Amino acid sequence: MSITYLEAIREAQAKLLRDDKRVFIYGQDVGGTFGGAFKATKGLAKEFPGRVLNTPISEDAMVGTAIGAAMEGMRPIVEMQFADFSSIALNQVLNNAGTIFWRTGISCPITIRLPSGGTKGSGPFHSQSMEALYSHYPGLIVMTPATVEDAYTMLIEAVAIDDPVVYCEHKYLYYHLKADRLPSEGLPVGQARIARVGRDLTIVSYSAMLHESLTAAEKLAREGLEIEVVDLRSVKPLDTATVLASVARTGRLLAVGESFPWGGVTAEVIARVAAEGFHLLDAAPARVNAKDTPIPYHPNLWSAHRPSSDAIVAKARQLLRE
Template structure:
């Protein structure tokens, strides 16, 4: 039985909830419904009180997470779509990203952004926000390209003491499959050579790795 990209994200969250009592999940319809893309399916039942439905207010979601992280928790926030993170822009770039440099207190939160266009997504459910967030000091931005990346990068993101924007491409959710999650772990901040050569270099990330 193969493991899909979204399966890997769910399995990483399950491991984090099991191994670290500081971790909790927060987002719209992520509890009994399992999230818009089912990345939290079954986790609310397995971990009562730690997979929480949020109000329909992205600004409030991140504001709550910033406070929880300051107090020592490690929240994982699921935005239904990356586009909606713009509503929480102030909390992400002016609060989470700068807090450590203003106070010396870390803000270890992870914001999951279902990113990129898919057929029928429309103008408000198709944006890729990673370049925008990458320009803000204090934020770490990751864009997993493989099933194993999706798993290991989420574990590494939550382990960091910095706020992380974790951009997961929606096209990869069920299209990308692997026989298993392997140990080919790519450390945050490092690149992988997927196909060696000597005449040209093509740099890509996320879903575009598979196009390149």
């Protein structure tokens, strides 16, 4: 038996609905017999009547409603149909959810699921990775699971946390990534994982880019290069200690992210290592990001826009020559 990343997300929600009466799911097309644009809530409306609710196309009001319910003790999960559309709800997420605890001392335990990242042919408005934007603002926790196991345990943790969580699930991983079984527990949130051990170079990545990075490491291994790969798991909080410890072993840092380059997660990783571990570096740190244009539609353009394992290999080789 095998379970996909997407099924893990569905199973986590089923478990949450089963175990916790405070949980409800709120989003476009999540209810009825439809079960969501990606079927992440398939069958849940029938199994949990009245707790998996379709909403109007109103991202702002979806999150606002979740905030009000959360302050009154509920544990809402909001599904954005695509991460890209959460831009309509930015005000509620950043200015309302993100400020409530600091301002009033009342926690706001909402989980917002963002089907994120690029897939072939999806174009500028169905492909975005918004983790850097949400991480920039205070008051939010931002998760970016890269494995089936993390997709499952981190979503369960997201709902248990008393603060707003932006849960970035990667659409590219939905069907391709499989595991034999679901774990009963995972690493604590906020702790990065060494996904591959090496000694020549540290690649820091997360979400779908973890897999491109692992493929790149595999290619470089054929040349006798040992690449260590760190999976951040959550980008906020960012586990700087694990990253620094890895750089201490390898002396070289390459940060890889699928998001746009300006001020992103990769920039933050490099800034922290440069500020706190400059002496650990044998070469200037480098990064690989998407290009600074809207995400293109055509597969030829898209595969050049998005960091590929080949692009990561090329950058790693360059870094290793220094």
